[in-house]
Amino acid sequence: MSDSPRSHSNSHVTGDLRRPRLLLVDDDPMALRALTRILETNQPYWNIACASSGEEAVVLLARETFAVVITDLVMPGANGLALLYQLQQQQPAAIRIVHSSHVELLKSGSLGKLAHRVLPKPASAIDVLAVTTWARQQFSAAEPPKSTRVA
Secondary structure (H helix, E strand, O other): HHHHHHHHOOOOOOOHHHHHHHHHHHHHHHHHHHHHHHHHOOOOOOOEEOOEEEEEEEHHHOOOOOEEEEEEEOOOOOOOOHHOOOOOOOOOOEEEEEEOOOHHHOOOOHHHHHHEEEEEOOHHHHHHHHHHHHHHHHHHOOOOOOOOOOO
């Protein structure tokens, strides 16, 4: 079990080791709660961990491997772009999803290649579930996901 108080990991529960790990990163506690609630209610197969900052996410990434990371872009300290770059270098198989109201930051060249999907804030529960369903399919297929450029 993770040391993080925000971790929703229950690795002591039988079968959790086979559940894909999903990391949610956002400095807005309400956004983290909403995403967690949507996923736990509708897609209980995820083993979810939460980080309230880029720095907290970096610590979790050093200790654990994640199938999917959903991150905000604009956060104090280590922002989402720095986190995405580090994630791409350290865990290239992880599916990187941006959940942000600042998606214009991804429109410039190489920055758009850091994320596989973009989920603009605010996102509906249907949109969240659609992107996480896609991510699970990518993870299950064990193929490197293709990046999607932001138009």
